[in-house]
Amino acid sequence: MGKKGGKPFIVLTLGKGWFFKFTQTKRETPNSRIKTVSKNPIRNGKAQLTQEHFRITRLKGTERPHSGELCSIYDEGQYNCVCCNTPLFDSTIKFESSSGWPSFTQPIKENAIKYVKDTTLGMIRVEVLCNTCDAHLGHIFPDGPEPSGLRYCINSESMVLDTK
DSSP states (O other), X not given: OEEETTEEEEEEEEETTEEEEEEOOSOOOGGGGSOOSOSOHHHHSGGGSXXXXXXXXXXXXXXXXXXXXXXXXXXXXXXXXXTTOOEEEXXXXXXXXXXXXXXXXXXXXXXXXXXXXXXXXXXXXXXXXXXXXXXXXXXXXXXXXXTTOOEEEEOXXXXXXXOO
16 A cells, blocks of 8 residues: 555556556445446336346346356357446457356456456455446456456356347
8 A cells, every 4th residue: 555645545466567556535335335326327227127137236246156147158249238238348358267257358448347446355356347337247357368367257147248
């Protein structure tokens, strides 16, 4: 932890030159993580999502390992956000990680994903969100294959596969 301009910050290094810097601006409480204002009210409402989609994408839940429908599907297409249909990942960068969740080496576009420090469960991790609607997708880890060395570990319930 360092200090820049009077604000504490944490640099989390994931290896292979990837790092994320988080500036601490206020103390986070469990309820401060849940946003009540939606950027995309048409598809973000609870009525538009299944209970499981809502629990994972809006309440930052996690599906059980190996339970997601998209975990073992390797069809061609792109994986879109279940809430707003924003393209997130391409099927060509999906790989078998044996983690129990769909895994990708990088997003479809650099700005498709938002990165947020996650200190739940007594550890520091990097949470990944849809950059359009803030839907919780999963986490990123530094144990993926080349060329990035990263593993985007994503909940099946947070995505839909578009095979067009």
